[in-house]
Amino acid sequence: GENVEQHPSTLSVQEGDSAVIKCTYSDSASNYFPWYKQELGKRPQLIIDIRSNVGEKKDQRIAVTLNKTAKHFSLHITETQPEDSAVYFCAAVETGGFKTIFGAGTRLFVKA
């Protein structure tokens, strides 16, 4: 079945450094790739997304890149801040539907 692999599972960076989280997906029919942030004890919330007809998307300090040929996509956070500390989930969505497969998550620690 469909699968999304996410790496690393834990990432620790110094405040101000960049953080990169990578995901690969198995279903070549996936065409939408959202990223969710989940703070401790809270619900997941969408932070950025990308569709298959776009290679890169940026929103202030966060950006996402997509390589459909290689079936992988990445989240980039620049100038990290302590409030960026959270668990980040990547996901892939099947074409023509809404079924979402999530990666296992990356716990990001930003040290002040």
Place this chain on the structure above:
Amino acid sequence: DAEITQSPRHKITETGRQVTLACHQTWNHNNMFWYRQDLGHGLRLIHYSYGVQDTNKGEVSDGYSVSRSNTEDLPLTLESAASSQTSVYFCASSEERGLSYNEQFFGPGTRLTVL
């Protein structure tokens, strides 16, 4: 304001009991989803619905059932609770706009413990 709610927020039950978790959204979204969240597994899809009377199985549907009798609610039932179903359960909904996927909005979660 429109929202998505879950109840109860915490539940402790015994093995073999039937448990129903409620999910209610006021956005009038067609699409609703149930996930379970376990350490090391992220969010795994249990069941989902694209509208009234429509239900579909997700990755980990064994032991769970849902029904969709109206747009606002998608209750999740554990027919005979097992310890392996101890988890945090999230409900989510999204708006249908043609074939384009849209953001899922998550409920606050229900922490279920099966003893």
